[in-house]
Structures are given as C-alpha cells and as structure tokens.
C-alpha cells in the first residue's frame with residue numbers, strides 16, 4: 507500500500523471524529539436534523555484546526571445517498587468522491603490563487619445553474635476566501651444572496667477581518683478554536699498506539715506545544731519525527747528538530763524567577779542560547795507559563811480550567827505556593843513587554859537576560875509592599891499582644907508573690923532562673939515559658955519576613 511501522510515490518513519471522516527470543535531459540530535448536526543440548512547457558512551480559524559475537514563464532512567452529510575444525514579455512510583460514490591476532494595457536485599476553490607472576477611465567474615456564477623449530477627446539492631467551498639479581490643467579492647454577492655435552492659456555499663478563512671461585511675452578513679459564521687494541548691496529546695497518544703510508535707509523554711507534549719493549536723501541524727510534526735528517529739521518539743529528539751525548549755527548562759527558569767535565583771536563570775539562558783534554541787519562542791512560552799500560574803493562584807490552586815497536561819499542572823501547583831498574584835502579575839507584564847521588544851531586537855539574549863533579572867526582582871518589590879502592610883498590621887497587634895503578655899505575667903507574679911514572697915524578685919530576670927532554688931522552679935517556669943512563647947509570636951514573623959526581603963540567603967537559617 508502506498509505511503510500516506512498521517513494528516514491525511516487520520517483526517518476525520520465523520521462529525522464524531524472531529525477533535526476539539528464540539529460547538530460547531532453540534533450546531534451543524536442540529537441544522538441537518540431540523541432541516542434548517544443555511545445557504546452559506548463561514549468557517550473562521552487558525553490553520554490546521556479542521557476547516558476543510560468540516561466542510562467535506564458537511565458536504566458528505568448533505569450529498570450522501572442517505573442524506574441529508576448526520577452520519578454519512580462514507581462508502582457511497584458521493585461520500586468517497588467528496589473525501590478525495592474530487593466530487594463533481596462539490597467544487598473546491600483555492601481563494602488565494604483564484605481571486606479575480608474571472609475566476610469567480612468561471613468556477614461559480616456560470617455553473618450554479620447546472621443541477622447537481624449525483625447528490626442533492628451543489629456545494630461550493632472557497633478556502634482562504636479573504637484573498638478574493640473586492641471586485642470578485644462583489645461579483646459573488648448576487649449569487650450568494652439568491653442562489654438556486656440546491657446550492658450551498660462554505661467559505662473558510664484564517665483572517666475573517668478581511669472578509670467584507672456584505673459577505674459576512676450573508677453567512678452563518680463559525681469560529682474554530684485552537685485545539686488545546688491536552689486534546690492534541692491525547693490524539694497523538696491514540697495515533698502512536700495505532701501506528702505502533704514508542705513515544706515519550708514529554709515528546710508528545712513538545713509536539714503539541716510546537717503545533718500551536720493546529721492538529722494538522724502536530725500530525726505533520728509526528729510524521730517528520732518518524733522519518734528522523736524511526737518508531738522510538740524521545741523528547742530531546744523533538745526539541746532538537748523543532749528548536750523548542752524543554753518543558754523542564756521553562757519550568758526551571760520560572761522557578762528561578764520566583765525564588766530570585768538570578769545565577770541559575772543566567773546559566774540556563776546561556777545553555778539554551780548556545781544550543782541554538784529560539785529565544786523569542788522561549789519568551790512566548792514563559793508568558794504562557796506565568797499566565798497559567800496567575801490563573802492558578804487566582805483560583806486558589808485550582809488548575810481544572812487550564813489547558814495543560816497533569817505533569818505541567820503539578821509544577822504549576824507547586825510554584826503557585828512560592829508567590830503571590832500581584833508578584834506574578836508584575837512578572838507577566840514584564841514578559842509581555844519583553845516579547846514585543848525581542849521581535850525587533852538584534853541582541854535578543856541580552857534583552858532576555860536583563861528582563862528576566864527584572865522579573866526576579868519584580869516579585870521581591872511587590873513582596874515588599876505586602877510586607878509593609880504586614881508590618882503595619884503586626885505593629886498594631888504587637889501593641890495589643892505585648893500589653894496582654896505584660897498583663898498576664900504581672901498577674902502571675904503577684905499571684906506567686908502571695909504564695910511565696912521570697913522568689914518574687916528573681917522572676918522577671920531570665921538569667922537568674924538557673925540560680926533559683928528548686929522549690930521555686932514549678933511556679934516560675936510557668937511564667938517564664940509563657941512569656942517566651944508570647945515573645946516569639948510577636949517578634950519572629952517580623953524578623954523572618956524582613957530577612958526574606960533583604961537577604962535571601964539568611965532564610966535558610968531562620969527561626970525554629
């Protein structure tokens with residue numbers, strides 16, 4: 507059997523096989539069930555998200571020998587021809603290379619009056635419809651408004667903003683989503699199983715990250731990896747082929763920012779730069795990471811709304827405990843600014859390093875504000891607690907003095923405790939240990955927090 511690329515081999519053939527576009531599939535199915543099929547549809551979305559696939563499945567659903575049906579048979583002549591892109595009743599037009607008035611006349615306007623030959627409908631599918639010239643759009647307008655009852659239009663575009671309003675207003679518009687990373691990973695896992703591949707989880711994740719929401723890109727990347735390494739695919743292979751940075755490195759840099767480990771950050775950047783990684787892409791991935799971290803912190807550690815794999819979620823949850831929302835917000839803002847500066851820069855590494863150092867400091871600066879608030883609070887509670895402590899110890903001293911007048915003098919002085927005779931120990935111990943306990947409560951949080959700001963190294967030998 508002839509070799510077939512994975513993207514073609516795995517192209518969904520039914521509505522139920524379409525991945526990650528449930529909102530559109532449901533609406534199209536309902537339109538067919540309720541017999542409310544519009545004369546024109548516009549599928550808008552990034553490349554590789556399934557526009558042509560959906561158009562073909564919809565055409566099959568209309569023209570299957572059992573159609574219109576939400577479960578086209580896939581084996582009748584009409585279904586087979588449409589799947590191949592060679593059906594007489596379904597005209598596929600590439601808007602990029604057929605964008606003039608003559609093209610629209612020759613392929614559409616002059617042919618709409620021919621009734622369908624095999625199926626019930628004549629379907630015109632124009633890909634990249636935004637590439638049509640204004641004159642071509644205008645030529646199409648009248649036919650689009652009043653087509654013969656058996657004519658259906660499906661337009662696809664990656665840039666819906668460039669489609670003129672008069673066309674848009676005559677279409678039902680569907681926006682295809684970028685496919686989330688976990689969905690792509692699961693699909694790759696299914697493909698790996700069927701194709702008998704041995705592929706690491708992080709390798710699938712790397713492919714999904716590189717695909718940027720496009721299933722076709724992910725499938726093509728997997729194809730390329732099979733050609734490169736055979737059936738055993740490791741994360742490091744994927745990273746080196748596509749110039750991506752390992753998930754671990756991104757998380758490590760993020761950890762360095764959160765803990766203020768500037769030396770660690772600089773070492774990692776140097777390593778990535780010398781191994782030829784795309785630093786602009788790294789910046790984009792860091793923005794995503796901190797954006798996810800911000801969501802995680804804001805939702806009190808809940809990661810269910812973040813499109814990540816379980817391993818990534820584990821890291822996020824751990825890192826969320828290291829920082830505050832305001833600190834991470836400052837980091838995200840710094841990184842977004844960095845992203846736009848890097849696009850124009852001839853020395854991306856220098857800009858990246860300085861910005862990452864700024865990020866590491868940003869978290870400390872924001873912490874300082876939090877600390878100042880804490881200090882203000884503590885000063886207030888300090889006074890109250892100190893008063894309570896003084897009050898309690900004084901009362902106890904008075905009480906002890908009454909029961910044993912000899913020991914009273916020695917109690918306020920700690921150092922003299924050891925010199926105390928044993929008969930006094932029981933009552934004086936209670937008083938002193940309580941004072942000690944209360945002193946800790948009042949003083950140590952202030953010292954500890956202050957040390958955290960002013961010298962990270964001292965944190966290791968903090969109290970207790």
Ligand SMILES: [Zn+2]
Pocket residue numbers: 569570571572578579580581582583584585586
């Ligand atoms: Zn069929």
